[in-house]
Structure formats: structure tokens, C-alpha cells
Amino acid sequence: MMNFFGNRKNSIKAVYEDDLEKYLKSVDLYDKILSKEFQCRFCHTNISLENLEVIIPRGKSIEFICNNKLCLHQA
């Protein structure tokens, strides 16, 4: 994507802490996370509102990365 000055931009999507609950509800993931339906892609720990760090869309499925140091760098 180009900006007004002709520089190309790559954007990352970010969700702010205070918006996390609202965001997860909007994409129908909130209840599933509360009921521990998802595990971290790498360490397989249950994903919770506290440890969720990265959301990775993979077409039909969604993957999550927890805030464990060993998992963070592998997203």
C-alpha cells in the first residue's frame, strides 16, 4: 500500500489491551477462549485473556500464541 508521499507501507494489526474483550466478542472468539477451547500453537497451554499475545488467522482456522517467552518469537 502506498501513502500520500509515495512511500509503501506495511501495516500490522494491533489490538489494545482495553479493547481486547470487545474485539474477541466481535469475532466470536471470546466465549471460546473463556471455555479454554484454544491452545498455544507452540507450548499447547490453554489460551486465556491473560496470556493471549498474538492471533494468527490461517484461512478457516485461527491460531494463538501465548505470552511465554519460548513461544513469542515463533509467531
Place this chain on the structure above:
Amino acid sequence: MSTSSLTTKAITESPWAIAIGNYIQSHPVLWFSLFALMLVGSLLKLILSAVPQIDILKSKILLPLVKKYKHKKLIKSAIKSDIRGHVNKEVAKVKKFLPCGWAEDMDIDWVDTEEASTLRNDKRIIVRIRPLENQEHNFVNASYHFLHSGFFPKMQSVIPKPHYEASVLYICRKVVDGRGKTASTIFEDNFLEPSIQKFQEIPEYMDDYELMDKRGFFMGTFLRELYAIATNAKFSRARNNIPEETTKMLAHVKNFIGAYDNHLSGEKEMAPSDWWHGGSVSKYAILLVARPESTRIDPYIKRAQDRFNAGSKRLYVFGANHERKFANAVIAGIDGTINGAKLVESFETPYDYRGMPGGIGAVFEYNRSIAS
């Protein structure tokens, strides 16, 4: 008459619409000033997002304010300007060396709601940003994921994981170190060390990258050739040999630097085979453009042609900063003279092949069927 036309007519002919119209017509200066103000505001916003230093300045004004007045919109604006400004300031220093498109200017798209289908169809990952007290962590996290998603586009699953990880970490470290000590420590503790625990090769690779980087060959040759290997081998049985191909290519670039150093010190002349590498997928040659004794570019073009004839599929041309003009003439000469040689990309290098700051390079691809 359609319903919408009737609605529009009813609105434009209503007494309040006529009154507003009359008011605008009787106060042209006021409305023009408001319009001009909106235009200037929009332009300022565009400039703020395009120039990292202005983003940083904006964050320096906003950050102390939002610590006092906890207004969510202002907090998000401060976080965004701070991360975007610092990342773009540091990325600007390396992006001219990297393959085109790997590290463009960064932007942050805040999401607070979206359709589930939008989330699934948009391939971008979503990073959680924590409150301001964790801003150094936010910065490191955003920088890493931004670079990670931009490196080796569409080949991320094909590139050997330890090299993918090590190269992102190597560049990310440069970006993060520009921010300061706290960010560097978070990067080392939360990203570098855990990566090393997973891939023990990473420290060795990073030493190799440093060696190549100081001569312009890390981003100039290694990353570009690794990407070419993955692109060419992706849908063939050669895909299984990519790690081995990468190891051999890395060894060749390191040996080339060693052989060149021996040549410079007068210890040993370079062998003809030092100048090219012939793997099963990776077949390239290196051409160093040195200070000319005459202004003729023909000897370099002949050398390039000889290397293509001998089987090289790609050619990396490098020149020092103070010989830029001549090196560019050689690059243009190869591009315009050798049938089948296509200039893929010209680029800058942080150091030249002698280890002096600044340099230029170019990579060519050779198509034998066009040449013959």
C-alpha cells in the same frame, strides 16, 4: 420519480436547508477558513504519519500528557506514534540494503471490532498491545512481528527455519538497539535467548551474518540468494535439499571473503573457482568492480559474459562508494549488452567489499534460452 429522488428533493427544499444555504452564501470567508483548516489538518496528519521524526516528536508530546490524563484515544495515539516513529526511523537505515519490499514503512492498524470473516480472510497477524507502562515491550514485540512478517515474502515456510529466525533477529537487533538499553534487554531476554534455546545454530549464524554484513554480502548476496534458492526449489524435489544448499552457499560467501582478504594482503592469489558457486539450485557468480586503470567497462562485461557462459544463473555485482559512477556504468553495460541478462535489482550495501562504509550492488539473472 423514485423514492430517493423524492427524499433528496424534500431535504433540499426544507426550510432549515434553505436557511443553512443562505447562511453559507452570506459568510463565504468563514466557510472558506473552516475548509482550509480541515485541509491543513488532513495534510498535517499525512505528514505526521510519513516522517518518523515527526511521529517521535508527537509521541514525546503525547506520552507525558497521557500519563496524567488517561484518555484511551490519546493513549492509543501516543503508543502508535511512539512505536511507528521509532521503528520507521531504524528501518529506514536498513531498508535500502534489503531486497525490495521486505521492510517498507510500518503502520499500525488498530482493531477493536471486525467481522469474523474479515479476521480469517486477512492474513495479517494481530498483536496485543499492552498499556503504556509496557511500552518498551510493545515496541520490541511490534518490531519483531513487523520484520518477521515482511522477510522472505511467500517463502517463509520454505526457508530453513533457523536461518529465517536468525536473519530476522539479526536485523531486528539493529532496529531495537537504536531505541535504547531497556528495549535491547527485553529483546535479548524475550526473543533472542528463547530462539537460541530452540535453534542452537543461531549464535553461529549471527556471527557469520556479521562477517558478511561488514563486507556488504549479508543483505547483498546471502539473503537474496537464499530467497532465490527457496523460490526456485519450492515446487521440485530440490526443496528437500534447501538446508544443505544454504549451508554450501553460506560457506562459499565466507570463503570468498577469506580468499579476497588473502589476495589483498598478498598472501595468496584468488583462484578462478573462488568467484562462482555451483550448487544444485544455487548457481551464481560475484563480480567486484574495482578502481579502473582506464575508463573502459568492457573487461567487466566480458567477465560477466564468461561467467554466464560457464553456467552461473545469477550474477552479483559490487562496487565501492567512491567508485559508484564506474560501478553503475558496468551495471548498465551488463544490462544493455549481454543477451539474456536481466537486472533484477540494484541496491545499496552498508559496507563495500573492502570493508569501507557504503557501497552499491546489483543482481542479474541469466536466461539461457533468451541469450541463444
